[in-house]
Amino acid sequence: MNGRLAFETGRPGRWVVADLQPHVAIMFKRLFPRVEQAKTELTLVDNDEIRADLEWFTSRYPLKTEHAGLLAEGRERIERQRADRERILLPDWEPTDLIGFRSGMKPYRYQAQAAQIAVNNGGLLLGDDVGLGKTITTFATAVFGAPLPMAIVVQPHLADQWKKRAEEFTHMRVHIINGRAPYNLPEADLYIFRYSNIAGWVDVFAQGVFKSVVWDEIQELRHGAATAKGAASLTLRDNARFRLGLTATPIYNFGDEMHAVADFIRPGLLGDIYEFRREWCSWGKAVKDPDALGAYLRSTGYFLRRREDDKAVDAALPPPNVLDYPVAFDQQDVEREEEIIKSLAMTVLKGAFTEAGAAARQLDLRMRQLTGIGKARSVAAYVKMLLRDSERVLLTGWHREVYSIWQKALSEFNPVLFTGTESTAGKKRSMDAFTNGDSRVMMISLRSGAGLDGLQHHCNDIVFGELDWSPQVHHQLIGRLRRPGQKRQVNAYYLHADGGSDPVLMEMLGMKADQSRGINDPGMAMVARHSDDSRIKKLAEYIMKGEVAHA
Template structure:
């Protein structure tokens, strides 16, 4: 049989040598990660995927091999095909997940959670994008009951360390340890070690020894900027050394579709190729995906992404009642920034590259702040209508000056605060006050709600007094209420003004939402937005009547 070079297994890698030029050209076409300028010897990892690919390539271009290397290649190919068949079986509707030992008495792993566990253990990596409220924390804990995953690291946002420890230890018999500080120390014996994202960089030099067999990244969109940040660099080293990798987020794309490439680098950096490959094949510019639905379908075909909605698992929740109201803003607050805004706007179009970028950011901050302040009093007046009816309310904002206005206008309702200024202890106290009925007003920062649980037991209404640039931030917040334990239909109220930053933000939010939704839920038709103002209107009429004002409510 004619051969086209040789294939040898050495030091855990496959080496192709003496490859004729026309075969090398074909090799580079079929394996884009091979540098185009490389000649002579080509090297590939000795894993199941590459064994299958190389075995397929050798059907067209046979190569000389030793008998032992042939057996190794064939064994890798067979394992790959077996693994693919196994994953296909796991994803069948009638699949029965493996039984779990190590659960606390009375605790159970739901079938859809067990399915995700088995898929991640089979593939080695998974992005779990289940709807908010479907128990991704419990799914993670169930996966870590497998001895092959221990000891494990779980990485979460700062305010969720205690919540993770509580849920793991009440659901399973696993032991946990909360990492303290950013300076490495001798770790006590435990099954699961809980890191904050902000602690990773300090521990980076300890991650490459393979101590952690599995790593789970909660709210993995925290890594959407990739390795350009210190926490991203450390997270990559932690992930590369682990055998099992699990990313958790119902909203892995916060802004534009290109963010999914960065997210995948921490789970399976081969699935989307290098940045050049991804940009060439998938993007229409540096941030927007050309065909989001095709990308979403591809990620599912690769079994790297699994997502179920509440409807998929039989949780029939009422549709979100979305109400968009136009409210007046204080013209003086916006007029006060006119001169400075005009100067910054000019710089964004006529300045140097650095000046344009800096001026654009400053203009955004300036106008968003002024818009929030300009409508803050009318937002507070709207919230008062619901609070007067003894209705618990989440009031969402971003700027400290806006919070101050709300605190002043609504002081009589003894608001609880959950923003970037409170300690973890103060945040837990604020949650307790709302859940136990000591207050009906919970003022929360737009970016502080990811992973927060418990609010659904008391509250079903959220007011967005300010907007975020990411539609998924809004979705995360609504998901804090629209989850198991909620007894009412959830109402989300957006209070927008026709002035300032609200109009352009609404436009951009629509573009970003279309990118994210198509990737996360390919093929799923957009549901018509449910909007019923009847209840709010009745409350407003009663509020006005109680003050002797019979003016008709629009």
């Protein structure tokens, strides 16, 4: 024999390989780069993909083991799930039972396909593009056999929207969880939690009350158990038989976030975090080959993503018209704090670990705030120009000081706020004012619009007045307008200054976009963005000539 192979039970289980012959150890480490290369006793977190690979390896290099049956079980499951998946994804597949949906309401075929695959797997990370109806797919999983009751975790402002959609499409009973303190729950099929209140229900989750769990915008859990909502979600995960994650943007920053997200759907799918970094990351958090990781995730059957131009979706929309415009920047605001900023920058570069981390956060906050303030008046002037030709404009920002400048400069358009500060009721009032025409400008926080629906019927212009470090945040916000129901092409205006933090942000956004693209759409070249500035140039010429009357 060439060595020993043993299985250790636990959560998760592990495979232990020891006493390998030198030439066999070399081949093993080449096939399994996730193991620690310097060790002689090698461990691997258990999953079906590892079992199948180990079975193949032992056929070439026999190892002494009492667990050949477990290896075969894993390989057989993979083969069975792959065959089922290929059958379901055929263009002529139809669901056999839609009992549970209201008359005249049913999922599209591509939504039903995702739901059936998820139920067969016992879990799925669904990465469909923004606006393709992941909410309806969730209801289909419940109809197709995901065990009930089901806990659905959503962002705070979306709870009512989810309840409304569930009652519109299905006959299921729905209850929205009120508050963090547990209480006697009424009978229901779907229980809607907010990310902000799940931490208070951990003891209830541990009792296994909820047989299925769905996380909407699961990128909220990209930090794993390091947050209260992440720790609570781990308890939910471990006590549920079915797990579904929904997001068009699983990666906000670097590719290692995918490990945390995938682990909520299927523990051990990508090994533990150390295995993942050894196998997939080139340095720190960056995935060295996003395309390879994306292809691997698809091959497991636990990640499914369809684009809006996918043949199965048949719901293509015109590509967004993306335009970059430089705007004037008030350097005086930065110069007044130049010494403080230089001091922080020096600490970031040369300070001790703890000091450098704190200084980096302060530097980021100050520079982005000053950048937003420095270009705020120019951004407001640009929005005014757009409103001569547009009915409404969605304006993105981040800092309260910047919002205040915009509110004053755009007061004639009765601007409203949709940010992290407003209550759920306040957000609804802002949404109502914007959609009924009382307000022509809605200022939305860069990270407050996930899952928001309905804007596409009233607006097709979005202005990024402040920028985020993550390109996927921008993509999410464009997707609030560019979704089924939108009758016009969506125009996205990136307004950036040549001072402050904008030059660095614009550069970083390019790298982070490639991390996300490779994992989401492996093998697909970066899509050339559509950019047509003829409309805005024509509008500017008219304004210079004084030929456009105020709307």
